[in-house]
Amino acid sequence: MPMLTIENLEVYYGMIRAIKGISFSVEEGEVIALIGANGAGKTTILHTITGLISPRSGKIDFEGHDLVKTPAHKIVSLGMAHVPEGRRIFPSLTVYENLKLGAYTRKDKAGIEETLKQVYRHFPRLEERKNQVAGTLSGGEQQMLAMGRALMSNPRIILMDEPSMGLSPLYVTEIFSIIKEISKEGKTVLLVEQNAKKALEIANRAYVLETGTISMEGKASEFMQNDLVRKAYLGE
Amino acid sequence: MSFLTYLLSGVSLGSIYALIALGYTMVYGISRMLNFAHGDVIMIGAFTLWTAASPSFFPGNPGLPTAVSILISILVCTLLGVLIEKIAYKPLRNASSLAVLITAIGVSYFLQNIALLIFGSDAKAFNSVVSFPGLEIGGMKISAETIVTITVGVLIMVGLSLFIKFSKQGKAMLAVSEDKGAAQLMGINVNSTISLTFAIGSALAAVAGILYCSVFPQVSPYTGAMPGIKAFVAAVFGGIGSIPGAMVGGILLGIIENLSKAYISTEMVDAIVFAVLILVLLVKPTGIMGKKMTEKV
Ligand SMILES: Nc1ncnc2c1ncn2[C@@H]1O[C@H](COP(=O)(O)OP(=O)(O)O)[C@@H](O)[C@H]1O
Numbered sequence: 001m002p003m004l005t006i007e008n009l010e011v012y013y014g015m016i017r018a019i020k021g022i023s024f025s026v027e028e029g030e031v032i033a034l035i036g037a038n039g040a041g042k043t044t045i046l047h048t049i050t051g052l053i054s055p056r057s058g059k060i061d062f063e064g065h066d067l068v069k070t071p072a073h074k075i076v077s078l079g080m081a082h083v084p085e086g087r088r089i090f091p092s093l094t095v096y097e098n099l100k101l102g103a104y105t106r107k108d109k110a111g112i113e114e115t116l117k118q119v120y121r122h123f124p125r126l127e128e129r130k131n132q133v134a135g136t137l138s139g140g141e142q143q144m145l146a147m148g149r150a151l152m153s154n155p156r157i158i159l160m161d162e163p164s165m166g167l168s169p170l171y172v173t174e175i176f177s178i179i180k181e182i183s184k185e186g187k188t189v190l191l192v193e194q195n196a197k198k199a200l201e202i203a204n205r206a207y208v209l210e211t212g213t214i215s216m217e218g219k220a221s222e223f224m225q226n227d228l229v230r231k232a233y234l235g236e
Numbered sequence: 237m238s239f240l241t242y243l244l245s246g247v248s249l250g251s252i253y254a255l256i257a258l259g260y261t262m263v264y265g266i267s268r269m270l271n272f273a274h275g276d277v278i279m280i281g282a283f284t285l286w287t288a289a290s291p292s293f294f295p296g297n298p299g300l301p302t303a304v305s306i307l308i309s310i311l312v313c314t315l316l317g318v319l320i321e322k323i324a325y326k327p328l329r330n331a332s333s334l335a336v337l338i339t340a341i342g343v344s345y346f347l348q349n350i351a352l353l354i355f356g357s358d359a360k361a362f363n364s365v366v367s368f369p370g371l372e373i374g375g376m377k378i379s380a381e382t383i384v385t386i387t388v389g390v391l392i393m394v395g396l397s398l399f400i401k402f403s404k405q406g407k408a409m410l411a412v413s414e415d416k417g418a419a420q421l422m423g424i425n426v427n428s429t430i431s432l433t434f435a436i437g438s439a440l441a442a443v444a445g446i447l448y449c450s451v452f453p454q455v456s457p458y459t460g461a462m463p464g465i466k467a468f469v470a471a472v473f474g475g476i477g478s479i480p481g482a483m484v485g486g487i488l489l490g491i492i493e494n495l496s497k498a499y500i501s502t503e504m505v506d507a508i509v510f511a512v513l514i515l516v517l518l519v520k521p522t523g524i525m526g527k528k529m530t531e532k533v
């Protein structure tokens with residue numbers, strides 16, 4: 001049984017059919033890359049999985065839980081965290097307060113402290129700046145905060161929406177190496193990226209999304225060899 | 237009367253404005269709406285206390301003790317605030333701000349008319365909830381209401397600030413104010429957080445109503461209108477959406493109002509208050525402590 005199964009998902013914005021009946025699955029421990037051009041529907045899919053948008057039809061099953069019927073605020077405690085597009089940290093709160101909000105649904109004080117230490121190990125810069133107001137961090141630091149905040153819920157699966165967007169190459173490399181570390185620690189990752197090259201480097205499998213439908217799927221390593229993909233998404 | 241006396245009663249009046257302004261500003265912060273029915277919740281709070289404490293009005297009511305009446309009044313307003321949000325505003329959460337504004341004005345008239353139906357249009361005498369005498373320090377008289385109002389106001393403002401800064405629900409309120417979607421991803425229940433905000437704002441309105449009617453000892457269906465508008469001015473003055481702004485704005489407004497009443501003109505006082513607001517907004521459009529405005533249209 002896959003950890004996460006999406007079946008025939010259809011999502012509308014008013015009259016506009018943004019997701020046109022897609023299906024895919026994520027196995028425990030995998031890194032799955034969901035790549036596609038701007039406007040393909042990547043963000044819409046992640047928002048639908050974590051309940052910020054309701055689908056018109058289709059099924060989303062996460063470890064036996066029907067996510068279509070689960071209100072957005074109850075999903076994180078099932079073990080699924082979402083690093084949203086554009087980071088969406090809480091700008092007027094401090095780094096530390098943002099991280100604590102990531103653990104909002106957790107009751108185990110000792111466990112939260114332990115996770116906080118892990119997050120600081122992944123992102124030493126967050127510890128250095130823990131009392132800084134989050135809105136004053138640089139873009140790369142805000143991305144780290146958004147990822148750290150998601151990790152604070154101690155999720156089994158983590159959804160990331162274009163973590164490399166708008167970052168300098170140095171930060172991009174750092175962010176992707178941390179995603180790899182997170183995966184090594186046993187967390188499942190669903191990674192949405194326009195930076196297909198970087199995403200395919202760390203992914204096990206990948207799906208290509210084109211205007212609301214999945215046009216290709218397969219092993220990430222095969223994607224790297226595929227001429228079509230190389231032309232369209234790797235800029236070669 | 238000395239300058240200091242005017243100043244003190246200004247701070248006292250300002251504390252009442254601040255309590256009301258907090259309701260406006262917290263609700264604005266979390267749902268980007270101006271709850272114009274907030275002033276009328278004050279009036280309902282005052283009438284509830286009056287009804288509970290009066291031996292005659294409610295058949296069989298011997299006139300409850302003041303403390304009990306205050307509690308009932310706070311409870312009624314808290315429930316009322318939560319109900320108003322659930323029934324009138326929640327269905328409009330994705331509607332245009334104009335639709336929400338018109339609804340708020342509708343709720344305001346609705347509450348006034350309910351009060352008109354039950355209590356009639358004539359003002360009722362309101363017995364101050366403060367029953368001890370004032371102080372006299374070095375020839376300066378300070379009324380008991382002034383002392384109680386300032387004390388209660390300061391205690392509530394400190395308590396509320398601590399609650400927001402240090403409690404989990406307080407943090408959730410800030411998170412929902414900044415980004416509802418991201419807050420939900422943290423596991424925060426946006427609906428119950430908004431309810432809590434209306435509950436707190438309305439409870440503060442009840443306290444403000446009781447204090448206001450203890451200082452100006454009568455209550456009518458229109459009692460809430462003027463302090464409501466003034467507190468709204470105070471909230472804008474301080475920077476709508478900012479909690480410290482509402483406190484500072486409220487107290488400053490009370491002081492300005494009382495000093496202009498004392499030294500300039502009794503008739504002109506409201507005009508002066510609004511003129512000050514316009515001046516402040518001309519110089520700093522976001523209010524004294526306001527951050528950049530994020531207008532929801
Ligand atoms: N809130 C919205 N209202 C209407 N259309 C939207 C909205 N959000 C996204 N869309 C449309 O849905 C499609 C998919 O958008 P999105 O999921 O953001 O794509 P991606 O994340 O792949 O760039 C686009 O055509 C976009 O214009």
Ligand SMILES: [Mg+2]
Binds near residue numbers: 042043044085162
């Ligand atoms: Mg996107």
